[in-house]
Amino acid sequence: MAMTASSNLDNSRTGEAFTTVKKCLVLFGVIGVVVLGTVAATAFAGQQTTPFMWIRAVIFPALAPLFLRMTARAEAGSYEAFGRLRTISTVMPIAVIGVDLIPGICPPWYAALQGLSALAVLPVAFLTRSGALKAAFPKR
Structure with missing residues (x-):
């Protein structure tokens, strides 16, 4: 049986935290689309991908x-x-940046764009550990 969060879920601070989380994740998606478009344009221009x-x-x-x-x-x-x-x-930004730092795995411009997308997720790690969300999801 799935458990649900506490009544603190209706708190305005919790709502604001979730709104910010969603904005960060939309930014992650937008940067991802930019990366995909850049890779496609690079390939179309005859550069190596x-x-x-x-x-x-x-x-x-x-x-x-x-x-x-x-x-x-x-x-x-x-x-x-x-x-x-x-x-x-928590894991994704560390993994993405760690892989991008492996020499020769990808060009610097690609690593920078992927790093930006990973950094867009990083605030989510902090927000999910913030007071408002910790109060809404107390340890069981």
């Missing part, structure tokens, strides 16, 4: 709607969705 670049450029914008759905479920009180959102927002 790699399967790694294409795969990540396609995956990131596809993740944004999934993250937003997870956020909506958390906002509705789902502990599971909140826990997933909290974990993903």
